[in-house]
Amino acid sequence: MKLFKNKWLLVTGLVFVTFSLIACDNSKTGTSDKVTIEYFNQKKEMSQVIQEIAKDFEAENPKIHVEVIDVPNAGEVIKTRVLAGDVPDVINLYPQSIELQEWAKAGYLEDLTNEPYLENIKNNYAQRFAVNDKVYSIPLTANVYGFYYNKTAFDKMNLTAPKTWSEFQKLTTDIEKQGKVPFAIAGTEGWTLNGYHQLALATVAGGGTEANDIWRFSKINGISADDPNMQGDFNRLDLLRKSGAMQKNWQGASYNDTVVTFTKGDALIMPNGSWAMPMINSQNPDFEVATFPFPADKADKSLTIGAGDLALSISATSDHKKEARQFIEYMSTPKAMQKYYDADGSPCAVKGVIEHNADSPLNGLTNLAFTDRHLVWLAKDWNSENDFYTLTINYLHNGNKKVMVDALNAFFNPMKADGK
The missing domain is CATH 3.40.190.10 (Periplasmic binding protein-like II)
Structure with a gap:
């Protein structure tokens, strides 16, 4: 009888412990049906x-x-x-x-x-x-990609955001003449120039589809340095390569370094996407920030890109x-x-979301959002991107057109078997 009683106490004790554990577990999630x-x-x-x-x-x-x-x-x-x-x-x-x-x-x-x-x-x-x-x-x-600029400095220097490519070229020359650095560039993070390079070709070729027809959907080894569109692409990349166009030590700069360079006023323009705005704000720049899209040859053909x-x-x-x-x-x-x-x-x-576009630093880009001038990243039709980032940065280092064209062909050739 004593043995039976002890067994009964043991079983009821185990049931009580099990119930307690379940109750404890349910207390973490609120209710068992949550x-x-x-x-x-x-x-x-x-x-x-x-x-x-x-x-x-x-x-x-x-x-x-x-x-x-x-x-x-x-x-x-x-x-x-x-x-x-x-x-x-x-x-x-x-x-x-x-x-x-x-x-x-x-x-x-x-x-x-x-x-x-x-x-x-x-x-x-x-x-x-x-x-x-x-x-x-x-x-x-x-997201939208384009150029952040120091509007306060622009106003003091009697400069305005460019609406055409020729105006952009003149702007960077004028900035340098006044002893300032035009661009903050992240040399260690080529993805930050992904938008720059894609828009460079798209603004020359006439759009994203046309750009991918030159790169992604051309014939095997069909990308040529003699192509007028590629010549335009080089021309736009060469804007960054001008002597004094980028901050000192740009080659070792990270994305964070570049934002700091811009927000300190050490460079007046930063190519980047809308995702950089929260980081810019966190640095509390003491100047007004504004944006403009990638200029084309004509003022009404400027583009942004994103997804x-x-x-x-x-x-x-x-x-x-x-x-x-x-x-x-x-x-x-x-x-x-x-x-x-x-x-x-x-x-x-x-x-239904109320957007404060007129008061936003991103207004220069967001006014193109969801229009036909807001391209989708060209990589939507690619199967990788990292090598594209690398070849873009490499061109800024060496300016070798043949090397870049060879790299572009090597990058896109394997994709071309899939067709269009």
Whole structure:
């Protein structure tokens, strides 16, 4: 009898401990039926705002918790996770990227073509990134690329933002004549000149499609230094190579170094994208910042380039697709994206968001957003980019046209087997 009693006490004790552990675990998640969705973030500079928006969503959807994942080298981490089959529920993927295209075709991403919240996106912008006519990414903002400039210094020096390429050439000469450095350049991070080089050719050739016809879709070894379009491309790159055009030690400068050079006033122009604006603001420059697009030969042909920036996809293997859809639907509302825009300032694709374009330093670029003068990154039709960054920087170092053309052919030749 005593043995039976001891056994009964042991069993009831174990039940009590087990129940206590379950109760303790539930206390971490609030209730046992609360769902956690994982949001993989690549916009590190906007992490705090995204966290705030996630909490706003949770307040309206108390049975859903959004875990915002921020990791170093996010681009490489998400590749590893997707290949391992560990795909986050909601992912910030750049919609023009080769990764999104490949993962969509491979079935890793959910088809969002018929989602009702696509109606919240301006000018059918999501459809511009369709893969086989299906939408796998909801672009909520776009980035734009061009030139930041020190408007305060320009005004003091009686200089104005250029509207044509010839005006741009004269501007840089005038800056140097007055003892100032025109450009802040990140020599160790060639991606910062990706937009410069793509726009250089696009403004000569007449657009993004025309530029890719010269580079990506020409014949094998078809890129020639004698091509007039390539001569125009060299001419635009050579603007940076002029003696005194770039800050001292530009070769060793990082992206951060370049922003600091610009915000200290040590160089008056910085080629970069709208993503640099939060970092510029964090440096508290004591001058007015403004922007202008990449000038073409004619004033009404200047261009900017970019793509969806904050753009969201859903894992096709998610166990919580309903909740993931609810979160993206919330993110595509003016309420959520007004908070994001007020901190970021990049063009917003969500209808109803009040954009302060006239007062924004980015106004010189954002007034072209979502128009036919806002090109999508040419790499949408490429299968890699890194070697392109390298050959661009190498040309700034050596100015060797043959070497660059050979590098361009070597870079694009393997892609050409796929055709157009």
